[in-house]
Amino acid sequence: MPEAEPAERAEPAERAEPPPQPHIQPRPSLFVVHITPELAPVAKVGGLADVVFGLGRELEIRGNHVEIILPKYDCMRYDHIWGLQRIFDDLWVPWYGGAIHCSVYFGFVHGRKCFFIEPHSQDNFFNRGAVYGFHDDIFRFAFFSRAAMEFLWKSGKHPDIIHCHDWQTALVPVYLYEIYQPMGMRHPRVCFTIHNFKHQGVTGAQVLHATGLNRPDYYFHYDRLRDNHNPHAINLMKGGIVYANFVTTVSPRYAMEAKDQGQGFGLEPTLHIHHMKYGGVVNGIDYDVWNPEIDPHIPVHFGVETIEGKYADKKALRDRLLLADNEKPIVSFVGRLDPQKGIELIRHALFYTLGQGGQFVLLGSSPDGAINGYFWGLKRQFNDNPDCHLEIGYNEELAHLVYAGSDIMVVPSRFEPCGLTQLIAMRYGTIPVVREVGGLADTVIDKDFSHRPLNERNGYVFRDYDERGLESALGRAIACYYQYPDHFRELMKNAMRYDYSWNHPGQDYMNIYDYIRDK
Numbered sequence: 307m308p309e310a311e312p313a314e315r316a317e318p319a320e321r322a323e324p325p326p327q328p329h330i331q332p333r334p335s336l337f338v339v340h341i342t343p344e345l346a347p348v349a350k351v352g353g354l355a356d357v358v359f360g361l362g363r364e365l366e367i368r369g370n371h372v373e374i375i376l377p378k379y380d381c382m383r384y385d386h387i388w389g390l391q392r393i394f395d396d397l398w399v400p401w402y403g404g405a406i407h408c409s410v411y412f413g414f415v416h417g418r419k420c421f422f423i424e425p426h427s428q429d430n431f432f433n434r435g436a437v438y439g440f441h442d443d444i445f446r447f448a449f450f451s452r453a454a455m456e457f458l459w460k461s462g463k464h465p466d467i468i469h470c471h472d473w474q475t476a477l478v479p480v481y482l483y484e485i486y487q488p489m490g491m492r493h494p495r496v497c498f499t500i501h502n503f504k505h506q507g508v509t510g511a512q513v514l515h516a517t518g519l520n521r522p523d524y525y526f527h528y529d530r531l532r533d534n535h536n537p538h539a540i541n542l543m544k545g546g547i548v549y550a551n552f553v554t555t556v557s558p559r560y561a562m563e564a565k566d567q568g569q570g571f572g573l574e575p576t577l578h579i580h581h582m583k584y585g586g587v588v589n590g591i592d593y594d595v596w597n598p599e600i601d602p603h604i605p606v607h608f609g610v611e612t613i614e615g616k617y618a619d620k621k622a623l624r625d626r627l628l629l630a631d632n633e634k635p636i637v638s639f640v641g642r643l644d645p646q647k648g649i650e651l652i653r654h655a656l657f658y659t660l661g662q663g664g665q666f667v668l669l670g671s672s673p674d675g676a677i678n679g680y681f682w683g684l685k686r687q688f689n690d691n692p693d694c695h696l697e698i699g700y701n702e703e704l705a706h707l708v709y710a711g712s713d714i715m716v717v718p719s720r721f722e723p724c725g726l727t728q729l730i731a732m733r734y735g736t737i738p739v740v741r742e743v744g745g746l747a748d749t750v751i752d753k754d755f756s757h758r759p760l761n762e763r764n765g766y767v768f769r770d771y772d773e774r775g776l777e778s779a780l781g782r783a784i785a786c787y788y789q790y791p792d793h794f795r796e797l798m799k800n801a802m803r804y805d806y807s808w809n810h811p812g813q814d815y816m817n818i819y820d821y822i823r824d825k
């Protein structure tokens with residue numbers, strides 16, 4: 307008999323080779339500095355302020371060191387700054403061949419580390435009672451950008467990433483690569499985020515002399531700062547695009563519209579040239595601030611499983627605004643009353659809603675006296691109407707109650723880079739009715755006309771910028787509210803389940819930062 311093959315002996319457990327492990331290396335943290343004209347809630351004019359506030363926190367949660375530099379405005383909400391102290395008193399910022407003396411303050415804004423730059427000069431750049439709206443705005447922010455760079459240089463800070471925003475800080479990468487890198491600041495890379503292509507900072511050559519970019523012929527080249535349309539002007543935003551290591555705007559759809567569909571306000575050719583370093587990242591919203599489960603500004607908290615609480619907030623909104631208590635849906639608008647937001651259609655939404663048996667609430671304001679005056683006229687017209695309230699002004703706290711207490715929110719923008727109001731609305735189970743543009747198109751999925759599964763649909767969308775377009779979506783929303791309340795409620799829950807926090811965009815920005823650091 308053949309000898310039995312010896313059975314394979316198992317290795318004693320203690321000698322077994324461990325399976326090969328992937329080589330896991332902890333991700334090195336980055337030092338990120340945001341240079342920004344706005345930061346919520348201390349200096350907020352628009353959505354840019356919310357983005358720096360939310361993204362800054364998200365980057366820190368991901369283990370990075372984040373600092374924020376902004377001007378020290380007299381009109382800031384100082385009650386939101388903790389531990390404000392002067393930490394640097396000897397910053398001299400080059401300006402017109404001389405220098406302006408500045409102090410730098412440090413303080414925490416809801417945990418975020420912030421530096422505030424205060425110039426001491428006759429120009430009185432930031433002591434004017436408002437963030438924008440002055441004849442020398444371009445000079446004020448060109449100065450601030452230079453001051454922020456000078457502060458980094460003098461204080462020996464060498465961030466991995468400098469992240470700047472909109473035309474106000476678009477000169478930052480120009481300063482870095484033309485002035486500070488030759489002096490030895492070789493480390494930082496710049497990410498430049500455009501929140502709105504409409505405002506670009508187009509100006510004459512004088513700003514070059516002021517800022518120390520002293521070679522007008524060089525900067526007036528079309529490959530650098532020369533405006534694409536006005537050959538006698540320079541364009542700060544264009545400079546930001548040309549010099550930054552990466553350029554983002556605030557949604558993929560708007561990125562495409564700006565580059566290829568005529569929404570770039572003249573910067574289309576520049577975006578084409580630099581398309582390899584250009585992309586769109588949808589904004590998030592800060593879930594510590596916008597969260598119906600913990601929001602201190604609403605009387606009753608609610609979530610997807612406790613959505614009934616929302617009706618108590620609806621009642622509170624009605625009580626606050628003296629609206630009639632009835633079965634009607636509340637349709638609202640919150641935002642800047644800017645032509646961008648679709649003034650004519652906001653007005654039409656009001657009339658149409660009342661005609662369709664709804665209530666209408668508006669919270670908004672405009673720096674433009676004519677637009678403000680127009681809405682004041684409407685307010686007077688509807689003063690005694692128990693189904694309508696217009697609140698002309700800026701009121702953060704009331705905004706929370708409007709988001710929580712409304713059923714439907716209209717965002718009928720002409721163009722919309724991202725839009726935060728529809729994202730906040732969804733978080734509060736308020737159904738967005740939006741025009742199919744920019745970030746609105748990227749974030750709202752039509753309930754009736756979509757290839758997406760039913761549980762991914764979260765609102766109503768229309769295409770044409772006209773009254774019939776708006777009615778085609780708002781009419782369906784109001785009809786669904788009345789005729790199919792169960793469907794409407796499912797839609798509310800779908801909207802609430804979406805993750806529009808900074809989680810995904812935070813990862814996208816980390817990828818961009820890693821990409822430009824590695825290049």
Ligand SMILES: Nc1ncnc2c1ncn2[C@@H]1O[C@H](COP(=O)(O)OP(=O)(O)O[C@H]2O[C@H](CO)[C@@H](O)[C@H](O)[C@H]2O)[C@@H](O)[C@H]1O
Pocket residue numbers: 351352353354356357501502556589640641642669670671699700701702703705722723724725726727745
């Ligand atoms: N009267 C008022 N009272 C209280 N709160 C008010 C208010 N008016 C506006 N707000 C609040 O301000 C924010 C405005 O967000 P938007 O997205 O409309 O920003 P905006 O168009 O200014 O910014 C630009 O930048 C942002 C950020 O990138 C883009 O989303 C956007 O498309 C682009 O136009 C929201 O949080 C809203 O609640």
